[in-house]
Amino acid sequence: MDIINILPDSVANQIAAGEVVDRPAGAVKEMLENSMDAGATQIDLVVKDAGRTLIQVIDNGSGMSDSDARLCFERHATSKIHKADDLFAIHTMGFRGEALASIAAIAQVELRTRQHDSELGTQVTIEGSHIVDQQPTVCPAGTSLSVKNLFFNIPARRNFLKKDSVEFSHIEEVFRRVTLIHYDLGFTLTSNGKLVYDLKAGTLLQRIAGLYGNAYKERMFSVEEQTDLVKIRGFVSRPEFSRSRRGEQYLFVNGRYIKHPGLSTAVERAYGDLLPERSYPSYFIGLTVDPSKIDINIHPTKTEVKFVDEHALFAILRSAVKRALGQFSLATELSFDTPEEFNLPPAPKDYVPSQPRISYNPNYNPFRASGSQTHMKLEKPEKLDNIDNPDNLDILEPLAKPEKPAATTGSCLQVQGRYIVTPLASGLAVIDQHRAHERILYDKLSTLNSQLSTPNSQTLLFPVNCTFSAADAEMLGELLPDIKQYGFELSPLNQTTFVITATPADLKEDDLQALLEKLLCDYKGSTMQKYNNRSESLCASLARQMAVRAGTPLSQEQMQQLVADLFACPLAEVSPSGKKIITIVKPEELLK
Numbered sequence: 066m067d068i069i070n071i072l073p074d075s076v077a078n079q080i081a082a083g084e085v086v087d088r089p090a091g092a093v094k095e096m097l098e099n100s101m102d103a104g105a106t107q108i109d110l111v112v113k114d115a116g117r118t119l120i121q122v123i124d125n126g127s128g129m130s131d132s133d134a135r136l137c138f139e140r141h142a143t144s145k146i147h148k149a150d151d152l153f154a155i156h157t158m159g160f161r162g163e164a165l166a167s168i169a170a171i172a173q174v175e176l177r178t179r180q181h182d183s184e185l186g187t188q189v190t191i192e193g194s195h196i197v198d199q200q201p202t203v204c205p206a207g208t209s210l211s212v213k214n215l216f217f218n219i220p221a222r223r224n225f226l227k228k229d230s231v232e233f234s235h236i237e238e239v240f241r242r243v244t245l246i247h248y249d250l251g252f253t254l255t256s257n258g259k260l261v262y263d264l265k266a267g268t269l270l271q272r273i274a275g276l277y278g279n280a281y282k283e284r285m286f287s288v289e290e291q292t293d294l295v296k297i298r299g300f301v302s303r304p305e306f307s308r309s310r311r312g313e314q315y316l317f318v319n320g321r322y323i324k325h326p327g328l329s330t331a332v333e334r335a336y337g338d339l340l341p342e343r344s345y346p347s348y349f350i351g352l353t354v355d356p357s358k359i360d361i362n363i364h365p366t367k368t369e370v371k372f373v374d375e376h377a378l379f380a381i382l383r384s385a386v387k388r389a390l391g392q393f394s395l396a397t398e399l400s401f402d403t404p405e406e407f408n409l410p411p412a413p414k415d416y417v418p419s420q421p422r423i424s425y426n427p428n429y430n431p432f433r434a435s436g437s438q439t440h441m442k443l444e445k446p447e448k449l450d451n452i453d454n455p456d457n458l459d460i461l462e463p464l465a466k467p468e469k470p471a472a473t474t475g476s477c478l479q480v481q482g483r484y485i486v487t488p489l490a491s492g493l494a495v496i497d498q499h500r501a502h503e504r505i506l507y508d509k510l511s512t513l514n515s516q517l518s519t520p521n522s523q524t525l526l527f528p529v530n531c532t533f534s535a536a537d538a539e540m541l542g543e544l545l546p547d548i549k550q551y552g553f554e555l556s557p558l559n560q561t562t563f564v565i566t567a568t569p570a571d572l573k574e575d576d577l578q579a580l581l582e583k584l585l586c587d588y589k590g591s592t593m594q595k596y597n598n599r600s601e602s603l604c605a606s607l608a609r610q611m612a613v614r615a616g617t618p619l620s621q622e623q624m625q626q627l628v629a630d631l632f633a634c635p636l637a638e639v640s641p642s643g644k645k646i647i648t649i650v651k652p653e654e655l656l657k
């Protein structure tokens with residue numbers, strides 16, 4: 066019995082579609098690339114319901130003839146290669162002739178297209194690979210392709226789609242990858258009737274600003290290098306504008322977005338220790354190399370690439386970025402080990418500096434078991450007002466919370482500008498000052514949030530205007546009630562600008578724009594993971610940014626206060642992001 070049969074085209078195309086168009090963003094990428102291949106200079110992307118109900122791309126490119134308008138939906142229909150040899154000299158984004166056939170197999174598609182020298186255009190309607198209608202039409206020169214109800218005939222795929230915010234963020238990412246490197250073309254993105262991006266043709270820096278907000282113009286250094294092997298052009302962020310996650314990192318080779326962990330490392334290494342712990346630079350770098358020196362696995366959805374001279378490329382890129390950073394003598398200005406980072410709060414007005422002195426408690430014995438008479442109660446900060454008065458050091462009670470390390474005399478010592486070392490009954494505690502402060506602030510901010518109490522805020526002498534990308538501004542608008550809860554007072558001025566009139570009382574940060582951007586960036590990065598809800602994630606981000614940095618010298622009082630506040634936290638051992646705060650060096654280890 067014969068059991069083999071040839072699949073109908075519509076089924077074969079549906080299967081192929083699984084590879085090319087796995088989600089709305091996949092169709093968006095193919096459609097944008099087709100418009101660029103058609104020589105368009107203005108490309109408008111319109112989506113509804115994150116591409117679920119509509120993806121439309123309108124371009125002013127070459128347009129198609131009547132018969133091409135039908136043919137383009139056939140499998141292996143392409144105008145971009147004619148013979149196998151052409152494969153080695155490809156200058157277009159697509160060439161497999163698969164995308165439109167795939168899209169037409171899984172959606173209701175309407176194409177309106179006109180060539181510049183024709184008077185009339187043509188309109189084709191196609192549904193699940195079947196042409197429903199074709200007729201002449203009056204339309205602008207160029208092409209408008211509308212893809213409606215994606216996966217209408219494959220419920221399993223449709224149900225597999227994530228919620229709109231997730232699908233839209235995939236679309237936005239595709240849009241960024243395409244528009245960042247094609248900054249010489251104009252693009253818009255409209256979502257549910259709202260213009261999200263309006264990008265005019267211009268320079269790379271203008272494009273970055275168009276996508277991420279004007280503030281980016283001031284925080285980028287230009288990177289340029291030309292060798293026999295590679296031409297490098299792009300921008301890297303100043304170290305102080307680094308991010309808590311690897312978000313804004315874009316590498317392009319010969320006009321295509323690529324992922325290359327090796328080259329990404331090269332860029333990050335160039336920063337050396339200019340970057341604070343757990344933070345990553347933003348960069349937008351385009352490389353131009355001889356196409357014979359790379360092996361792009363030219364699969365429509367792949368972004369991997371291999372270079373012949375990978376080591377040399379690594380070294381060239383790293384030194385180019387290093388030079389860009391060095392030109393502005395950052396290396397000396399911003400080293401986190403130098404005292405430039407001083408960020409001490411101003412002294413109270415009646416403060417009289419006193420001679421430094423060493424105070425110690427002669428009865429203190431670090432090796433004595435807890436509960437002895439030499440333990441200080443550390444749960445209420447007010448008790449510590451006069452802590453550096455040696456007379457007070459003997460008012461000692463057993464610790465109220467036995468699970469806490471029992472603090473003793475607290476003659477705190479700061480080591481390497483980042484650790485506070487303090488003796489405890491159980492040994493020597495080495496406390497990470499930044500993480501400790503992060504924990505304290507996090508607990509404080511979360512209480513504010515849960516008790517819905519009035520936050521402590523400071524009114525700004527001069528209100529500050531902050532401008533964001535349209536997408537970020539929208540997100541900030543949504544988060545406004547939560548952010549106000551922490552003591553910020555801000556209101557929208559227009560679609561992308563907010564005016565800030567007050568900030569949380571504890572906030573020392575003076576670059577509010579950067580602070581809010583980090584807040585949004587952290588929020589975007591964390592919504593899916595780690596934190597249970599948005600206020601948790603916002604608290605964590607604010608606490609991290611407000612916390613005293615490593616490298617900040619602390620006075621004895623500040624250290625004492627920090628240690629006391631820390632031990633008053635129910636979870637003093639770990640930072641909100643799960644990092645260890647305290648390491649105890651045991652007496653027996655000291656003895657060794």
Ligand code: ADP
Nearest residue numbers: 099103137143144159160161162163164165208
């Ligand atoms: P490929 O891009 O690999 O050639 P596609 O299925 O994406 O395959 O497109 C098929 C053909 O349809 C293209 O080769 C091109 O000739 C034509 N085409 C698609 N989109 C456009 C457009 N926006 N403007 C002009 N022609 C287009």
Ligand code: MG
Nearest residue numbers: 095099159164
């Ligand atoms: Mg294509």
